[in-house]
Ligand code: IPE
């Protein structure tokens with residue numbers, strides 16, 4: 001049993017953890033291998049972290065697997081990633097089901113090749129009734145794509161007379177995001193030493209605690225996750241208020 005996991009306060013777990021799984025390419029290059037070798041090994045980290053979150057009782061885990069900008073990578077890498085995705089889902093869906101994990105996808109599914117869409121739809125259906133961890137894969141996703149989509153759909157509703165402009169509030173906007181139904185992430189982790197958001201959950205991360213580590217994604221394991229959670233639990237989340245205010249509220 002890991003000593004780190006015992007330092008986690010189970011009463012104050014983040015409900016939703018979001019991860020930018022970065023560094024597969026560099027991990028492979030450092031080993032003199034092709035970038036796809038890194039992606040291949042990244043799957044082992046996904047398995048390990050999904051298991052870690054499920055064991056802890058985290059309710060939502062969002063993994064940034066492929067951004068809308070990643071379509072501009074060399075074709076062989078894009079094709080390799082799509083194949084890896086489809087094969088992984090096919091292989092893992094049974095174990096997701098056994099562990100009561102429900103799969104969700106967010107992103108521009110219209111960009112995905114048909115065979116990938118089909119595989120995903122099946123996995124979504126197979127895990128639909130599960131009530132444990134919600135595993136949200138961000139695929140062909142970007143925050144700007146999502147916001148643009150939301151604005152367009154809200155505009156259609158207004159135009160058709162179903163929605164009154166005056167009635168639009170934060171809740172309305174949230175309903176038009178791909179994440180409606182999920183709480184905002186309290187903790188966002190990015191691996192591999194880059195300090196940026198790269199178009200991930202731009203709206204939802206407004207008050208997330210950000211955690212950056214130099215560990216490359218293929219090396220990221222449960223203990224690294226525990227370290228991030230322990231770090232998160234040591235922070236004071238003020239949401240614009242003063243430290244005195246939030247300390248009083250905590251005690252109330
Ligand atoms: C993250 O690793 C995986 C995807 C973006 C699909 P990268 O492929 O970005 O690896 P680096 O950042 O080039 O090392």
Ligand code: IPE
Pocket residue numbers: 020021022023064065066067070194196198
């Ligand atoms: C962000 O990583 C996207 C994913 C991890 C899926 P990138 O490697 O694409 O981001 P940049 O290019 O370094 O900002």
Ligand code: MG
Pocket residue numbers: 022023024
């Ligand atoms: Mg990268």
